[in-house]
Amino acid sequence: MEETQPVPRVGVVLFVLKGKSVLLGRRRASIGESTFALPGGHLEFGESFEECGARELMEETGLEMGKADFLTVTNKVFLDKSKHCHYVIVFLRAVLADPNQVPQNPEPDKCDGWDWYDWDNLPQPLFSTLDEMVRSGFNPFPAT
Ligand SMILES: CC(C)CCOP(=O)(O)OP(=O)(O)O
Ligand SMILES: [Mg+2]
Numbered sequence: 001m002e003e004t005q006p007v008p009r010v011g012v013v014l015f016v017l018k019g020k021s022v023l024l025g026r027r028r029a030s031i032g033e034s035t036f037a038l039p040g041g042h043l044e045f046g047e048s049f050e051e052c053g054a055r056e057l058m059e060e061t062g063l064e065m066g067k068a069d070f071l072t073v074t075n076k077v078f079l080d081k082s083k084h085c086h087y088v089i090v091f092l093r094a095v096l097a098d099p100n101q102v103p104q105n106p107e108p109d110k111c112d113g114w115d116w117y118d119w120d121n122l123p124q125p126l127f128s129t130l131d132e133m134v135r136s137g138f139n140p141f142p143a144t
C-alpha cells in the first residue's frame, strides 16, 4: 500500500522580547523534543497569523499578546522522528499587553516551563529552525 505523505501544515511562533531577552520553553512535544523553542503552534481554520499567535501564547504561557508584526517565514521538512512532517512556520515579533506579566506553564505535558533568555547567551539545544536562524545571524530585535 502506498505510504501517504503527511500534508504540510502551518505553524505560527512568536519572538516575545524583553530587553535583549527572548521567551523560550523546553519542548516535551513530539517535534523538537527537549529543545528550547519559541511559543506558538498550529494555525487553525479561519485564523489570522496574529490571532493564532495570541491564542497559542495564551494557551501555552497565560500571557496576553499586545502588538505583533511579521518577521519571516520558513519552510522545512522534519525527518528527525519516525513521524515525518512538513511545516511552513510564520515568525512574528510580539510585545506583551502587560510587560510585567509573568509566564505560567499551563501545558506541562508539552513544555518544561518558560523563561527569558539573553539573545547573546541562548540555551542549548535550540529547536532546529530557530537554531538555523541564529546561526545564520538572524536578528529579531527592532532596529534601534
Ligand atoms: C513549531 C511547529 C513545529 C508548529 C507546531 O507547533 P506545536 O507542536 O507547538 O503545536 P501546538 O502548540 O499547536 O500543539
Ligand atoms: Mg500550542
Ligand SMILES: [Mg+2]
Residues within 6 Å of the ligand: 039, 040, 041, 042, 056, 060
Ligand atoms: Mg506549541
Ligand SMILES: [Mg+2]
Residues within 6 Å of the ligand: 041, 042, 056
Ligand atoms: Mg495548537
